[in-house]
Amino acid sequence: MNKKHRKEDAPEQPDIAAEQVVTxxxxxxxxxxxxxxxxxxDFDNFRKRTQRERGELFLFANEAICLEMLPVIDHFEMGxxxxxxxxxxxxxxxxxxxxxxxxxxxxxxxxxTAIDAVGEPFNPxxxxxxxxxxxxxxxxxxxxxxxxxxMLGDKLLRAAQVIISSGPAEQKESE
Numbered sequence: 517m518n519k520k521h522r523k524e525d526a527p528e529q530p531d532i533a534a535e536q537v538v539t540x541x542x543x544x545x546x547x548x549x550x551x552x553x554x555x556x557x558d559f560d561n562f563r564k565r566t567q568r569e570r571g572e573l574f575l576f577a578n579e580a581i582c583l584e585m586l587p588v589i590d591h592f593e594m595g596x597x598x599x600x601x602x603x604x605x606x607x608x609x610x611x612x613x614x615x616x617x618x619x620x621x622x623x624x625x626x627x628x629t630a631i632d633a634v635g636e637p638f639n640p641x642x643x644x645x646x647x648x649x650x651x652x653x654x655x656x657x658x659x660x661x662x663x664x665x666x667m668l669g670d671k672l673l674r675a676a677q678v679i680i681s682s683g684p685a686e687q688k689e690s691e
Contacts, residue, residue: 582628586674596613599612633661642675643676643678648680660678
């Protein structure tokens with residue numbers, strides 16, 4: 517009984533020889549597991565890349581359409597200025613303004629926003645300076661916006677054409 521009791525109390529020791537035995541099947545599994553993991557990673561990368569490319573393609577297609585619409589909006593804005601200067605029929609102007617607002621709503625759906633530059637410091641990444649004028653405003657401040665600029669999300673669609681301040685006019689000292 518003592519012998520039986522001692523065998524039960526003694527912890528079982530793993531068979532070290534069994535763990536060290538590597539069969540050909542186990543050896544063949546390891547490269548296959550590595551290959552499977554690489555294929556899974558490649559597939560995940562492919563899926564992410566195609567998703568990103570699809571988003572970029574959608575954005576690029578929107579960019580082309582939106583760029584084509586900008587001159588139409590510019591012409592509407594020039595027409596409104598001319599109508600105000602000539603005090604034309606308000607009902608016709610109001611009809612054009614409704615169409616203009618619809619175009620702006622379409623651009624908003626595509627995440628296009630206007631750049632309002634007047635009063636801002638000149639930014640060469642968003643503004644195109646077409647003239648420097650002396651002004652009481654600080655130098656490099658946008659005085660007037662000649663043509664509105666637009667952003668498509670975080671990307672510049674078209675730079676705003678602006679007139680910027682060259683600072684106060686220097687007075688020539690008379691001697």
